[in-house]
Amino acid sequence: MSNLKRWEPESETFWQQQGSKIANRNLWISIPSLLCGFGVWMLWSILTVQMLNVGFPFTTSELFTLTAIAGLTGATLRIPSSFFVRLCGGRYTLFLTTTLLIVPAVFTGFALQDKTTPLWVFQLMALLSGIGGGNFASSMSNISFFYPKKQQGLALGLNAGLGNFGVTTVQIAVPLFMSYGVFSMFGAGEPMVLEKASGTVIGTIAAGSQTWIQNSGFAWLITLVPLAFLLWFGTNNINTEEVTPKLPAAPISFSIILAMLGIGFLTSVVGLWLMLPENANGSGFGIPKEIVIVLVLFSTVMLLKLLPGAIRTSLDRQYKIFNNKHTWVMSVLYVMTFGSFIGFSAAFPLSIQVIFGYSHVMVDGVMTHTTPNPNGPSALTYAWIAPFIGALIRPVGGWIADKAGGSLVTQICSVIMIICAVGAAYYMQLAYQSATPEQYFVPFFLIFLGLFAASGIGNGSTFRTIAVVFPKEQAGPVLGWTSAVAAYGAFYIPQVLGEQIKAATPEYAMVGFAAFYILCLVLNWFFYLRKSGEFYNP
Helix, strand or coil: CCEECCCCCCCHHHHHHHHHHHHHHHHHHHHHHHHHHHHHHCHHHHHHHHHHHHCCCCCHHHHHHHHHHHHHHHHHHHHHHCCHHHHHCHHHHHHHHHHCCHHHHHHHHHHCCCCCCCHHHHHHHHHHHHHHHHHHHHHHHHHHHHCCHHHHHHHHHHHHHHHHHHHHHHHHHHHHHHCCCCCHHHCCCCCEECCCCEEECCEEECCCCEECCCHHHHCCHHHHHHHHHHHHHHCCEECCCCCCCCCCCHHHHHHHHHHHHHHHHHHHHHHHHHHCCCCCCCCCCCCCHHHHHHHHHHHHHHHHHCCCCHHHHHHHHHHHHHHCHHHHHHHHHHHHHHHHHHHHHHHHHHHHHHHHCEEEEEECCEEEEEEECCCCCCHHHHCCHHHHHHHHCHHHHHHHHHHHCHHHHHHHHHHHHHHHHHHHHHHHHHHCCCCCHHHHHHHHHHHHHHHHHHHHHHHHHHHHHHHHHCCHHHHHHHHHHHHHHHHCHHHHHHHHHHHHHHCCCHHHHHHHHHHHHHHHHHHHHHHHCCCCCCCCCC
16 A cells, blocks of 8 residues: 555564565665755756856856755755655655656756757756755655664665765766767757867767767656656555654645745745846845845745644744754754765866866966866866765764764864865965966865765764754754755855856865864864763764
């Protein structure tokens, strides 16, 4: 049966007889679903690089804005997504939110067939791809209900860890799909010619070669269409008092999910209009991005609370976490770890391309940054390695934190991230003032690998601290809230880097991030590493 009227994972007899089989089936369908969500969400980290290589008529700052728009929307949609499973059932939630990914994927493919496609079309597709970012909250919530407490750590670790590999998957697979006309027989458009050298994980592709950039969108149909069938016929709603006590029919559930997603989209669009007037082709107010993020976050929370019935009741109960000061402290610390991981994952490929793919030379006494560098490294060849390390090492961070204490591990990660951010700033400054920036690429790249590794370990250690600091009834909501706040790194980091590259001072962005990491170092010590504090090394 698709709707489970009885679900008792804590009962050993039930678990052995039928529970484990059902739970494992749902987990192994959920993992590729979440992986695709991350992949579509982070698609713009690759697309912006190839759009630059092909010669789409957009500035570097406009391309960085596309990754930022997807980041802002994906983070905002995590807020309503946290409540979908309890209101609408896990099967209905995962089916709809995964199937919706087909829309931005396919229409992005169509838009990429023509260089004259206006910027606003790509901005709209980036906005819609944020659905994939929001899926993390609903997917993790759903899997947590299927497993007994003693197995939730492993199940959630597999779901989150393998889901995070969607970032690496998109950065490996999409460049390969763009290199071959695999969809030409289906009328997927003509190839374009690379104006600058590109690449894949297996090597560089010379300028003048053909590329099927539109395949970056169409390729997702290979997985999303079969997943839609698997999710509908292979997953379950848990229709019990503890999980989804009042399960609506599928059409009603879909309507509730779409309405709540609509609130997230609305606040995201308003926030972008307030903040990005020139890039949004509007007449916004240019309000500082930090203020807008706070406005978007809290306006989404309050608008959701205006919804009637069970939604308001659920939110009233979960909003109690905001009375706990540790909710705010851990939100800041998780921004440092996961926010850095997802933000740099979005910005790293285009940063490599812009900083090292051009020679920075003086022309008539003015430093220019538009001369292609024939010796520059291919961003699409190298960029995937960093998020791969960050995702791979995340479970190791949790394991070390169990042994040594979560806050001590977080403190060490903070120190490493400060050093790496300052080091990256140094080499970015040297490269962005050099006619031969490739000479600085190796130290820059190795430093960023260290930054990603530290953020990955910190992801595991901060989750461990949350589990210790908060009572059980608050730990889940806090995890959902902090994951939403931290996901704004996928917006903030690309936006800041884009602004500073436009100003010819990319190193300022990294220095600013280092200053934030220093603040996190102090906060972590004050609340969790002082012997006289409320908690010591949780």
